[in-house]
Amino acid sequence: MMRGAVAHIFALTIWAATPLAAQEFTTLKGHGGPVMGIAVSPEGQVATASFDNSVGLWAGREPKWLDAHEAAVVDVTFGPNGPVSSGDDFTIYAWADDEAKKIGTHKGKVADVEVSPDGSLVASASWDGTVGFWTFDGTGETRKIPAGSVSDVVFSPDGELLYAAGSAGVIVELPVGEGDPRVIVKHGFAVNVLTIAPDGSWLAYGAVDGGTRVVDPRTGEQIADFSLDRRPILSIEHHPETHTLAVGDGHGFIMVIDTETWKITRDFQATRRGPIWALAFDPSGEVIYAGGIDDVVYSWPIAFLDEYDAIDNPERSFLRAPEEMANGERQFMRKCSICHALEDGVSRKAGPTLHGVFGRAAGTVDGYRYSDILDGSDIIWNSETIDKLFDLGPDHYIPGSKMPMQRITGPQDRADLIEFLKTATK
Structure with a gap:
């Protein structure tokens, strides 16, 4: 919590840029299991994915529960008409007007879903060793890639390429249309998470061994290395307008990096008991949301992270x-x-x-x-x-x-x- 008296607000909050007293530590409570994924829409609505098999759609003080999955929901993002979610039940659902439509199915856990830049496709990463490409009308296909159990995917800014990472310790580039996969990074340990620059000039990733690196996606050459003695890296999120990259790990830390200078600006211990499984920025980039072993989403103002103590979360x-x-x-x-x-x-x-x-x-x-x-x-x-x-x-x-x-x-x-x-x- 913040040093000194802090109001604990159990809802979304309007965040003022100044003064410090106006900056609130905020929690979103209601899930019945750990929070595995967080997404924020361009309008600022928060969606959460939880081990309790549900998606939470937050507005005001009461969450709306979206229930369709039959196992833990591990990722959520926003599509043109609402959330898109994936889970341990091997499925991908698209939500519109609180109704779920199953748009894709794998033969293993679906660890990640991403919507293409033009909003027409959903890509999925599955532990069955494939990536999926799905339209919102429910048609699509899966394609085998040499990444082992696939943990994360991200589209190139033009939507023509998909980058995928997995347990084989590699990052693979795959044409969305016809074409063969190409290994661009051989890290050596399982790669968990990816994010890409809005102009495609860099690709950042986090791995099981704590590797936190930035590479040129065209050549695989290293641009920067932010690896610390903390592992595994479990979440990574970029806010393009503020040039801010956030990285969450198994020890409960959130590392904040300036992508213009490639310098660490903050290294914040968010919780005393990790992990940080999910990160997301609000539309302004001034607030970061985090989820992990607790049944709670926490959020802090980025500019004042140094003023907060780690959450002394009770032992599960x-x-x-x-x-x-x-x-x-x-x-x-x-x-x-x-x-x-x-x-x-x-x-x-x-x-x-x-x-x-x-x-x-x-x-x-x-x-x-x-x-x-x-x-x-x-x-x-x-x-x-x-x-x-x-x-x-x-x-x-x-x-x-x-x-x-x-x-x-x-x-x-x-x-x-x-x-x-x-x-x-x-």
Whole structure:
């Protein structure tokens, strides 16, 4: 928080350039899981992507929830008619008037979506090793590239080329039309994020090993290196009008770089518990938004970052030290707590509450949007069915459900989890 008294505003705020007292630290609260992606429209509307399977569209004090994905939403951007989102459910949705249209599907997690400069195409990056090109009417194709699991894509300013990065530690240039991919950078470690100059004169990237570099996209030659002893690099965002590049990492820092002088202007520890998974500027470039392990979006005025202390965010339950918990609770924290609450009532978490789960028919919690396979299921949750769920894994016990693929292979670990749930869910 800012040193001294600061108002915590749980909505969007009008930001004045001066004086310092008018600069507010702002939070957007409401998601039920970590915030994985942030986008800001030219008009200043904020869209957020969360582990709780939803897109949040923020205006005023109340968010509007856009629900269509059946797994974590990991990226969001703005298209001509509204947000475009992608997620762990392998899908890309375009939103207009709060209605979702599925415009693309991969065979793996869709880590990033980008809209072409002319607004006619959506490009997607998938862990299935492909990039996708999709029109807003739902036609398109995927193309295999030599980047491993693809983590990020960005269009060239003229929209004729796509740059893609992935787990193979390379950056690939791919013609949007006909043509073969060309490797332009061989970094050696997985490259997570990319951004490009509005005139195409430079391409900046961040990697798993902490590599933070700027290269000439035509030749791959290095222009600048801002690598520090922090890893991984998880987010990168450029505001062309203010010549500001922001980089977020796994340690909770936001590094701010002037792209005219190629100098670091600020190196701000945003949170005491990283990571910074998402960054976005407001239209003026005066405010930066950040998202990470918390269920919250934070924002600060760029000019006064030096006046703020790191957020002393509370430790998430699933990150508690194992030795602090009995084995059953430890299994719940590791496998269940990020998606499920134990308390009664509707929550914004990715899964339904487990309160009263024993003896309850699957797919019957009011207010939760179940997958078709569980809506009307004949499964009754009890010690035997919960044991089978984690012995076989949800993908085998209930194929087609939203539950992530995971198992608890040890019989005693499953038994301890069940005993913990018997008490904790009453």
